[in-house]
Amino acid sequence: MTSPYADPAETDDLGLAVDPDAPVLEVEDLRVEFATDDGPVTAVDGLSFRLHPNETLGIVGESGSGKSVTSMAILGLLPSTARVSGSIRNRGQELVGLKERQLRPLRGNKIAMVFQDALASLNPVHRVGAQIAEAISVHRSDLTGADLDARVVELLDVVGIPDPAARARQYPHEYSGGMRQRAMIAMAIANEPDVLIADEPTTALDVTIQAQVLEVMERIRDRTESSVMIITHDLGVVAGVADRVMVMYAGRTCEVADVESTFYEPAHPYTQGLLGSLPRLDSRSSDRLARIVGNPPSLLALPPGCAFHPRCPHAEVPGRCSDERPELRDLPGGHRVACHRSEEIEWRPQEAEAEGAAVHDVEEVE
Amino acid sequence: MTAVAAGSGTGAADLPAPPEAPPRSQWQLFRRRFLHHKLAVFGLIVIVILYVLVFGASFWVPNDPLEQDVLLGTQPPSGEHWFGTDQLGRDYFARVIYAGQISLKIGLAVAIISTVVGALAGAIAGFFGGLVDQILMRVTDLFLIVPAIAILAIALKKFGGTDIVIILVLAGLGWMSIARVVRGQVLSVKEKEFVEAARAIGASNGRIIFRHILPNCIGPIVVNATLAIAIAIVTESTLSFLGFGVQKPDTSWGNMLYDAKGNVRFDEHLLYFPGLFILITVLCVNFVGDGLRDAFDPQSRR
Numbered sequence: 001m002t003s004p005y006a007d008p009a010e011t012d013d014l015g016l017a018v019d020p021d022a023p024v025l026e027v028e029d030l031r032v033e034f035a036t037d038d039g040p041v042t043a044v045d046g047l048s049f050r051l052h053p054n055e056t057l058g059i060v061g062e063s064g065s066g067k068s069v070t071s072m073a074i075l076g077l078l079p080s081t082a083r084v085s086g087s088i089r090n091r092g093q094e095l096v097g098l099k100e101r102q103l104r105p106l107r108g109n110k111i112a113m114v115f116q117d118a119l120a121s122l123n124p125v126h127r128v129g130a131q132i133a134e135a136i137s138v139h140r141s142d143l144t145g146a147d148l149d150a151r152v153v154e155l156l157d158v159v160g161i162p163d164p165a166a167r168a169r170q171y172p173h174e175y176s177g178g179m180r181q182r183a184m185i186a187m188a189i190a191n192e193p194d195v196l197i198a199d200e201p202t203t204a205l206d207v208t209i210q211a212q213v214l215e216v217m218e219r220i221r222d223r224t225e226s227s228v229m230i231i232t233h234d235l236g237v238v239a240g241v242a243d244r245v246m247v248m249y250a251g252r253t254c255e256v257a258d259v260e261s262t263f264y265e266p267a268h269p270y271t272q273g274l275l276g277s278l279p280r281l282d283s284r285s286s287d288r289l290a291r292i293v294g295n296p297p298s299l300l301a302l303p304p305g306c307a308f309h310p311r312c313p314h315a316e317v318p319g320r321c322s323d324e325r326p327e328l329r330d331l332p333g334g335h336r337v338a339c340h341r342s343e344e345i346e347w348r349p350q351e352a353e354a355e356g357a358a359v360h361d362v363e364e365v366e
Numbered sequence: 367m368t369a370v371a372a373g374s375g376t377g378a379a380d381l382p383a384p385p386e387a388p389p390r391s392q393w394q395l396f397r398r399r400f401l402h403h404k405l406a407v408f409g410l411i412v413i414v415i416l417y418v419l420v421f422g423a424s425f426w427v428p429n430d431p432l433e434q435d436v437l438l439g440t441q442p443p444s445g446e447h448w449f450g451t452d453q454l455g456r457d458y459f460a461r462v463i464y465a466g467q468i469s470l471k472i473g474l475a476v477a478i479i480s481t482v483v484g485a486l487a488g489a490i491a492g493f494f495g496g497l498v499d500q501i502l503m504r505v506t507d508l509f510l511i512v513p514a515i516a517i518l519a520i521a522l523k524k525f526g527g528t529d530i531v532i533i534l535v536l537a538g539l540g541w542m543s544i545a546r547v548v549r550g551q552v553l554s555v556k557e558k559e560f561v562e563a564a565r566a567i568g569a570s571n572g573r574i575i576f577r578h579i580l581p582n583c584i585g586p587i588v589v590n591a592t593l594a595i596a597i598a599i600v601t602e603s604t605l606s607f608l609g610f611g612v613q614k615p616d617t618s619w620g621n622m623l624y625d626a627k628g629n630v631r632f633d634e635h636l637l638y639f640p641g642l643f644i645l646i647t648v649l650c651v652n653f654v655g656d657g658l659r660d661a662f663d664p665q666s667r668r
Binding site for chain 1: 558559560562563564565566567568569570573577578581582584
């Protein structure tokens with residue numbers, strides 16, 4: 001790839017960042033293993049990234065690519081069967097290896113999470129207002145009574161819940177889907193966290209509500225100056241809100257770049273495949289969508305070399321791609337990719353279409 | 367992206383207003399649902415009347431339950447003695463009402479203690495799982511296989527047949543079923559996403575158990591607690607009937623049955639009246655439990 005990258009100052013990953021502000025979140029060589037009956041499964045394999053202040057990072061990947069496990073690892077919420085190694089630092093404080101007791105003051109306070117299914121994530125027996133109040137009072141005892149109530153109403157107002165004082169006294173089942181997700185966001189930002197992790201925050205919502213929720217998240221980020229990590233399989237969501245995008249495949253990063261280069265100059269064949277499979281407004285209706293051939297690999301039996309090579313249209317097999325695992329390396333412009341052949345392959349949406357010409361359906365790309 | 371969800375500070379004007387009238391409080395919802403359960407309301411009224419009448423007996427019962435008239439002997443119900451008299455000529459109505467004080471007190475106390483103990487044990491076992499679960503559940507099994515009558519007989523010998531001893535023994539032998547039910551509930555509730563969400567806001571285990579999990583098990587707990595009242599009253603009656611329960615001079619409905627059993631052939635009323643009170647109490651308590659279960663379910667909109 002030869003196109004000039006615009007802004008080389010903002011680099012990322014593995015100690016190469018030149019950002020003057022300390023990153024709010026630094027993940028280095030994160031590895032999460034689960035012991036299963038069929039042997040250890042490495043759900044996340046040597047993941048490194050940084051989250052800068054007031055930045056939105058989109059993490060994209062198929063099911064099983066390790067994106068949710070990563071977010072759970074950051075909060076220390078993985079089940080006890082998980083073995084976590086590497087380093088996760090929040091403003092310099094190491095989180096890996098902390099005891100439950102030490103992690104608790106951070107959860108919901110420094111690092112907060114918005115879950116996918118807001119109905120399931122709100123306790124049905126408590127009022128929404130009481131649950132938001134709880135998120136506050138878990139961490140601070142100085143706010144009580146009317147002050148606490150006022151703060152709850154303010155938070156609901158911030159996320160755009162109409163008539164927040166009355167709504168605070170209602171139960172989750174009296175809320176609509178979009179309002180529940182807003183209430184979850186209100187709960188997550190209650191303590192103005194450094195990092196807001198949103199795990200598929202809009203997947204359970206219909207498209208118009210999705211847009212509203214994303215808009216709320218964007219506004220919140222600017223208001224509270226939190227950094228947002230948005231985990232999704234929806235490239236549309238990423239394009240809308242993220243500053244940078246990290247594409248994951250089989251527990252590893254395959255590409256990190258700012259959102260423009262990800263969409264216009266994807267360097268990894270997997271990213272190219274994902275983009276090629278998106279329907280486009282300007283394509284002819286007779287064009288078929290490209291697809292990524294095959295299925296995501298089982299984490300129990302990852303292919304040797306590049307985990308993506310069996311599905312990759314550009315793979316050298318036998319050759320580098322099937323023998324040697326590509327490490328994440330720099331391309332110009334802060335673009336990072338884990339592919340041996342990034343420079344040799346060229347991204348043309350039409351090419352992707354041609355590759356998939358014989359295919360009748362769209363599949364596998366979540 | 368459309369410009370929905372207007373700016374902060376004012377709340378969004380472009381979303382529809384809440385469709386419902388002023389939101390009801392949890393208590394109002396609960397009460398409304400309970401009141402829709404006619405049988406439960408009936409049961410509750412009967413139970414309340416029963417408790418008031420029984421514990422206020424000294425204010426309104428005309429006869430002294432201990433006053434004997436041996437010459438009168440056993441009499442069938444009459445205008446003067448509503449429930450007749452027993453072998454010693456004591457007013458049977460007064461005796462049944464006063465005996466209720468012991469029976470109802472034991473029922474309530476046993477239910478409260480066994481529910482608290484059972485819910486705690488079940489919640490801890492279910493929540494923490496693993497070794498804690500194993501130990502607690504084996505202890506539960508141990509208590510389940512203990513023969514209640516033998517324990518009571520021993521306890522009576524050792525500590526005397528006071529109501530405190532009987533309450534503690536019955537509670538000690540009654541918490542296991544609640545523990546098992548609660549454990550099962552907790553096992554399912556703890557997998558719910560809101561528990562994960564509570565963890566994600568930094569809630570401690572204790573907070574998660576007491577604030578997030580147990581309130582979601584309230585239905586089964588309450589139903590079992592009411593059942594426990596009924597069971598305690600019946601068990602106490604059974605034990606007293608066998609001579610292991612409340613000891614003289616205290617009298618419960620169970621002892622009255624015990625005292626009456628020799629005369630069944632001739633004086634059936636001695637058996638019927640205490641039996642009837644046991645039956646009514648247990649039945650009404652169960653109605654109430656049923657109604658509470660429906661009322662506690664926030665999804666039920668009856």
